Amino acid sequence: MAFFTQKVWVEWIEQGLANGEYNYYDYKDLNNVEQIGSSKVYKAIMKKDEEEIMVVMKYIGNKLSTREVQSELKLLRKIRFFNNDHISSFYGITKSDSNDKNQLKYMVMLEYGDGGSLREYLQNNSENLHWSVRLKFARQLSKAIEFLHEKNLIHKNLHSNNIIINEQDLKLNALGITCKMEESSNISINLQNYLTYVDPQYFKIPSYKSSEDKQSTLTKKSDIYSLGILLWELASMRLPFSNEEHSDLQKEIMEGLREKDIDGIDQDYIPIYK
Incomplete structure (x- = not known):
């Protein structure tokens, strides 16, 4: 068959x-x-x-x-x-x-992204990335999500390894939008690997539900949640929740755990981040 x-x-x-x-x-x-x-x-x-x-x-x-x-x-x-x-x-x-x-x-x-993924780019430029670049990336990312939503498309798979930097511009990876290019089991594994970016509502669905049923619960609001995490990552220059030990991070996020506010954030960045 x-x-x-x-x-x-x-x-x-x-x-x-x-x-x-x-x-x-x-x-x-x-x-x-x-x-x-x-x-x-x-x-x-x-x-x-x-x-x-x-x-x-x-x-x-x-x-x-x-x-x-x-x-x-x-x-x-x-x-x-x-x-x-x-x-x-x-x-x-x-x-x-x-x-x-x-x-x-x-x-x-x-x-192809000559600067690698957003995650790689931040790691490689962690000591000298000017706020003006972070601000540009934040605006480009926000515009990309806004554009998708205007076209009634939901990304559902936003994380810093699914965004590329090419010629000093940030771009959503089109393959991330068309996530069914992978088998459904791989999609589920992928979301688990990047659980810090995933809308907590996704993990509240009973485990016996299929991956497709779980995917159907992700909405435009889910993208906005992921966008917020990415904007925090851009501002802080580190992975979310990477500075703390968590015995059950997924459960803690479901119960309301969020990253702390960032000290010394550029004033021009605040309107986008908030």
Whole structure:
């Protein structure tokens, strides 16, 4: 059954490529750059006409239904046409080097961040990041979330490893918005890994509920909660709750635990943060 489903969505992708709905590019120098659970993200060089562009790439989950693949690729295509300065660009689709037609895999290609993720950028610039840069990033992040919400899209997966810095500008990772590119079990694992950013309401749902049921409880307000945590991280230059020991951090957050106010915060930052 899984093979049949994969065969159907592969045919759908190939039809979309033939119709010009999605761009197809070759690549070279593929390298694994990150792994969360069983989900891998790769870096490669995309060949576009005479130009070579560094991109990040990710396999489309083999266990997804045809409907899920269609929905997520249509959303990526929509994001491409948004052409928003604060959301990473979706370039198109490519095919892996596998010679086994029964294991045919497609990958999505997106903008690469030369400054790494926001988390990496803050760690690498922890001693000299001027408030003007933090203020710029905070405004760009707020505008990106505002734009998504105006389009009736909910991110649901905001954290500092899911935001890139490219050419000194902050951008939401488009793959984070289309989180079903991963199997649902990986989404659940991902939220657990970044629980300090997740709306506490998510963890109040009974454990017997499916990952999709839990995901459906996340709303625009959930994004705003995550945004608040990210703005705190930008201002403090450290990970939330990283300075204290917590025996059960998830439970404490559910019961109302929040990070402390930041001393010496720039006055221009306060209106955004509050």
